[in-house]
Amino acid sequence: MPEPLNREEEKPPSRRMKRYWKIAILANIKDDDHPIPEGVPPDAFADFDHIETIDSLRAALETDGHSTVFIQADKDLPYALREEKPDICFNIAEGLGGDAREAQVPALLEMLGIPYTGSRVLANGISLDKTLTKRIWRDRRLPVAPFQEFIIGDEPLRAELKFPLFVKPAREGTGMGVDMNAIVNNEKELRERAMYIVNTYQQPALVETFLPGREFTVGILGRADAKLYSRHPEWYEKDGFHRFPVLELDTSRSVTPWVYSNEAKSKEVGADGSPGYFCPAEIDPELEKKLKYFALRAHQLLYTLDVSRTDIRLDEEGNPRLIEINTLPGLTPDYSDLCLQAKAEDIRYEDLVLDILYLGASRWGMLEPREMNDAPQKK
Secondary structure (H helix, E strand, C coil): CCCCCCHHHHCCHHHCCCCCCEEEEEECECCCCCCCCCCCCCCCCCCCECHHHHHHHHHHHHCCCCEEEEEECCCCHHHHHHHHCCCEEEECCCCCCCCCHHHHHHHHHHHHCCCECCCCHHHHHHHCCHHHHHHHHHHCCCCCCCEEEECCCCCCCCCCCCCCEEEEECCCCCCCCCCHHHEECCHHHHHHHHHHHHHHHCCCEEEEECCCCCEEEEEEEECCCHHHCCCCHHHCCCCCEEECCCEEEEHHHCCCCCCCCHHHHCCCCCCCCCCEEECCCCCCHHHHHHHHHHHHHHHHHCCCCEEEEEEEEECCCCCEEEEEEECCCCCCCCCCHHHHHHHHCCCCHHHHHHHHHHHHHHHCCCCCCCCCCCCCCCC
16 A cells, blocks of 8 residues: 655645745845955945855854844855755845846846845846836836936936036945045036046946935835745735835945935934934824835835845925835844834844845745634624
8 A cells, every 4th residue: 555645745835834944045245354456346246245244144043943144145056056056045145247237146046046135136227227217116106316327427418417426336236436526516627526436436327416315224024925925924914015124324424424425325324424313203204105105116116036125215395206226225233224223113123134034035935824703703
């Protein structure tokens, strides 16, 4: 008589449920012991993470019984993945340069069929291109400031752009290429700054109307079926998304006043010359509602998955204008904006990290959905 089938074996291999996973954290690490190579901008590695952030992520993931390994997301990544054979990757890798660098690791993982967290290739590729992102948002009626991309630096300035203007690299993050010289007040300053960006960063310069108002950032977590896979379904609203409290960035007191530069971002929270971080922001309820709505729409229109953070600033008339979206928001405890927002509503760092993990894992069939009974109870 044949032995009874094991129920676990009845499932196809890709659908087998496993309680504890081997998780590879993929990231690019800053190395303070080595100088910046010649021929690259001085802030070329500003997006990279410190090893302390990796240690915090590993500790958080291991609180739920998983094992972790850190793999540097460099040219040896394909070989390291083959050797380590992770069940899933927690991806915060920034990529190694070129167009759409944040899409490099997701593309590799897609090709190898390895599950990973966060947004997929397309969203990560588009979001780093600030000009393309703004075009998409503008075409879908989201508010952005007037902008123009300069490819060589001497293009005629469009009539709708009025000084002062703000100039920055079109395809970078973390305040790269942004300092007090980013604000230009006349044609001469514009041309000098645009040429500097094009030549130094080897990419177009994004020129947009300078926004003099208050600056905010809004985190988004979840998706339509988030409650089925989260350890904290109570976090999520009926549409499946959690809107974090609005965080205000007071750059007036920073080392680069009114400019959220890489230099200002690099300072510890509360240190001299750092911006003020206020969460929840003291704002009118109607403005709060608008900011959260715009952040969610910005997230959805780029097909961002599970987690993002959108930066918004007010124009001279007090109207919100979307600046950019981060599909790989920083996860350094007590420092990164998303972590500060979570802390403001008493969400533990460990719980935030684990929810990002399980939302990602569920897309790859690694979790069974929980049973949700929202029907009213009979009396």
